[in-house]
Amino acid sequence: MNASAQAPANRATAARDVQLAALLASAGVLVAAAMYWWGEIQSVLELLEMAYG
Amino acid sequence: MSVLVAYKRTCLLLLVMALGIAFAVTDLRVATWHALLPLFEWMETTPMGVVGKTWGAVFALVQTVHLLAMALLGGAVLAADGRLLGLVLTDQPLQQVQAQCHRVWLLGLLLVVASGLFMACGVALKVYYLEVFWFKMLALTAGVLFQWFVRRPLVDHYGAVSQGSLRLVAVASLVIWFSVAATGRWIGFSG
Amino acid sequence: MNALIYDFARWLDTHAWSTGLHESYYMYNWIESTHVLALMLSLGMLFLIDLRMLGLALPQVPATTIAQRLNVPMLAGFSVMIITGLLLFYAIPVRTSQSLWFRIKVVLLVAAALNAWLFHRRLRAAGGGWDAAPRAPLPLRVGAALSLLFWALIVMCGRFIAYDWFDCNADPAPLIGALAGCVPGQEQF
Numbered sequence: 001m002n003a004s005a006q007a008p009a010n011r012a013t014a015a016r017d018v019q020l021a022a023l024l025a026s027a028g029v030l031v032a033a034a035m036y037w038w039g040e041i042q043s044v045l046e047l048l049e050m051a052y053g
Numbered sequence: 054m055s056v057l058v059a060y061k062r063t064c065l066l067l068l069v070m071a072l073g074i075a076f077a078v079t080d081l082r083v084a085t086w087h088a089l090l091p092l093f094e095w096m097e098t099t100p101m102g103v104v105g106k107t108w109g110a111v112f113a114l115v116q117t118v119h120l121l122a123m124a125l126l127g128g129a130v131l132a133a134d135g136r137l138l139g140l141v142l143t144d145q146p147l148q149q150v151q152a153q154c155h156r157v158w159l160l161g162l163l164l165v166v167a168s169g170l171f172m173a174c175g176v177a178l179k180v181y182y183l184e185v186f187w188f189k190m191l192a193l194t195a196g197v198l199f200q201w202f203v204r205r206p207l208v209d210h211y212g213a214v215s216q217g218s219l220r221l222v223a224v225a226s227l228v229i230w231f232s233v234a235a236t237g238r239w240i241g242f243s244g
Numbered sequence: 245m246n247a248l249i250y251d252f253a254r255w256l257d258t259h260a261w262s263t264g265l266h267e268s269y270y271m272y273n274w275i276e277s278t279h280v281l282a283l284m285l286s287l288g289m290l291f292l293i294d295l296r297m298l299g300l301a302l303p304q305v306p307a308t309t310i311a312q313r314l315n316v317p318m319l320a321g322f323s324v325m326i327i328t329g330l331l332l333f334y335a336i337p338v339r340t341s342q343s344l345w346f347r348i349k350v351v352l353l354v355a356a357a358l359n360a361w362l363f364h365r366r367l368r369a370a371g372g373g374w375d376a377a378p379r380a381p382l383p384l385r386v387g388a389a390l391s392l393l394f395w396a397l398i399v400m401c402g403r404f405i406a407y408d409w410f411d412c413n414a415d416p417a418p419l420i421g422a423l424a425g426c427v428p429g430q431e432q433f
Contacts, residue, residue: 013059015213021063022207022218025199026225028070032195033228036188044270113407117400120283124399127281128288132314142313145305153302157292234284238277 062206089181096177105175112175119168123234126161129154130230137208137223151208155200162197183243189236196229246425249341256337265335272335279328286321287395289314297388299379306375311367344410344424349401356394363387 057064076082096102105112133154135141142150173180180186204222207214256262265272295301296310333340340346366383374381380388410416412426 011210012213015210017060017062018206018210019214019218020060021066022203022214022222024063024070025066025203026218026221029195029199029225029229033232036232048270109407109409113403114400117396117403120280120399120403121287121396124283124287125291126288127284128290128292131285131288131317132292135317141317142305142309145309149304150302153304157295157301230284231281234281235277238280239273242273 062202066203086187093177093181096174099174101171102174102177105171112172115168115171119165119172122161122164122168123237126158126165127230127234129158129161130226133158134223134227137219139220148208148211151205155205158200180240183240185236185239185243189233189240192229192232192236196226196233199226199229246422247427249425250338250427250430253337253341256334259334262334262337265331272332275328275331275335279325279332282321282324282328283399284321286318286325287399289318289321290391290395293318294388294392297380297384303378306372307377307380308367308372308375339411340405342412342425343405344416344420345401345404345407347424349398349405352394352398352401356391356398359387359390359394363391 076085097106105115132141133151136143136145136147136150136154204226207218207222211219265275292301293311293314296303296305296307302310333346363384366387370381370384379385408414410420410424412421412424412430415421416424416426
């Protein structure tokens with residue numbers, strides 16, 4: 001395969017790699033944020049429960 | 054092996070995520086926290102720490118700079134992510150909007166970190182014992198890494214990547230920066 | 245005038261909702277956080293518009309396009325600011341109405357609103373011939389710079405309200421006391 005034919009193929013592979021990494025990273029961020037904020041909300045609700053029953 | 058080469062960015066990401074989880078669940082996290090105590094004790098003795106502790110007005114002025122820089126950084130994030138989500142500036146070239154917002158973002162980040170460092174010196178031992186402070190630092194680090202190593206490479210490949218991935222990245226970016234700001238506000242309410 | 249404001253604030257203070265809001269740790273902090281975080285939407289968009297006019301941000305996007313498109317999210321942000329701001333005032337009416345910083349902030353808000361009105365008049369009058377240029381015509385640049393200055397000061401005053409340097413019960417100098425609206429013989433808050 002000569003260089004000119006290889007370049008677009010490499011670029012397509014790089015795009016697939018970048019996209020997969022982006023999907024995984026975003027999913028990781030969303031899961032971590034959901035866990036953190038869920039925990040925060042639960043602890044506030046528990047405090048309110050203790051204070052007001 | 055060829056998969057590793059073709060997907061080296063994805064592999065690297067998985068490695069970083071695995072290391073992060075390992076750090077969070079092992080004793081290493083607590084050990085690091087203990088090791089950082091001298092640093093935070095020292096921060097309070099620096100000129101910035103002394104000024105921040107004794108001059109309430111200077112501290113309040115730096116807080117103002119911190120808030121204005123947050124508005125700048127947040128504005129850049131909202132405009133750039135809004136463009137990815139197809140909400141604002143939809144008729145302007147996507148990559149151009151991203152590149153120009155990135156420069157505003159960078160300026161905002163610089164100011165936020167500089168003013169934040171000053172504030173942290175003034176209340177170093179307070180924030181050292183605050184869980185929410187460490188979550189904020191975690192979110193901030195994640196946000197900067199995400200911007201550089203996830204968001205920008207993806208935008209560079211605009212045209213070859215799916216709309217869905219651009220949108221998901223925009224949502225994740227919004228969630229990160231909201232979390233950074235919200236946990237930061239909570240530092241003020243704590244302790 | 246100061247007595248009138250004081251009486252009005254005292255009256256607001258008698259409301260059960262005002263006391264409830266003030267004493268509710270989470271509700272008050274939640275409103276306060278929303279007020280602060282909405283800065284990113286309101287001032288964030290405003291900064292982009294102003295910096296574009298000055299040629300410091302997004303130079304390749306036409307200036308009027310920025311001004312028109314970012315206007316909507318900016319106004320949405322300002323609506324949130326106004327609603328949460330009024331609620332914050334309602335929660336602590338007496339102390340806030342007698343805060344020197346709050347009073348300066350209100351004056352600056354009026355100035356910023358006038359400046360914004362002038363800016364939009366000039367924007368319409370300027371036509372679109374300069375749209376692609378990195379910097380807007382001088383009158384618009386002046387308006388943008390003033391807008392940045394006013395809002396920076398407004399944020400500063402807002403932040404300073406939280407500090408009690410000039411509170412009426414801290415025995416401020418007579419002039420500051422008068423400007424803050426302290427009423428002789430009033431109850432201390």
